[in-house]
Amino acid sequence: MKDLDLLMTEISKLTADIENNYPELYRFLDENPMTIPAMAHPNISKEIMRDYLNSLKELLRQHIEKHTENSKR
DSSP states (O other): OHHHHHHHHHHHHHHHHHHHHOHHHHTTOSSOGGGSOSSOOTTOOHHHHHHHHHHHHHHHHHHHHHHHHHHHO
């Protein structure tokens, strides 16, 4: 349970960072992070949340990389 709580906290922080600093990216997120339940749910596992967190990190990395490349042109 504690691992899931830590994942949820990291997801919340990352989505808040995206919302505040990359609003153009935030609107493309499939889920509103406020709808992610704060307590254990039978259909949500640590692996699912870890994958979701990794996908958010990758999305942000690609977004930053693309915009860094575009600004160099």
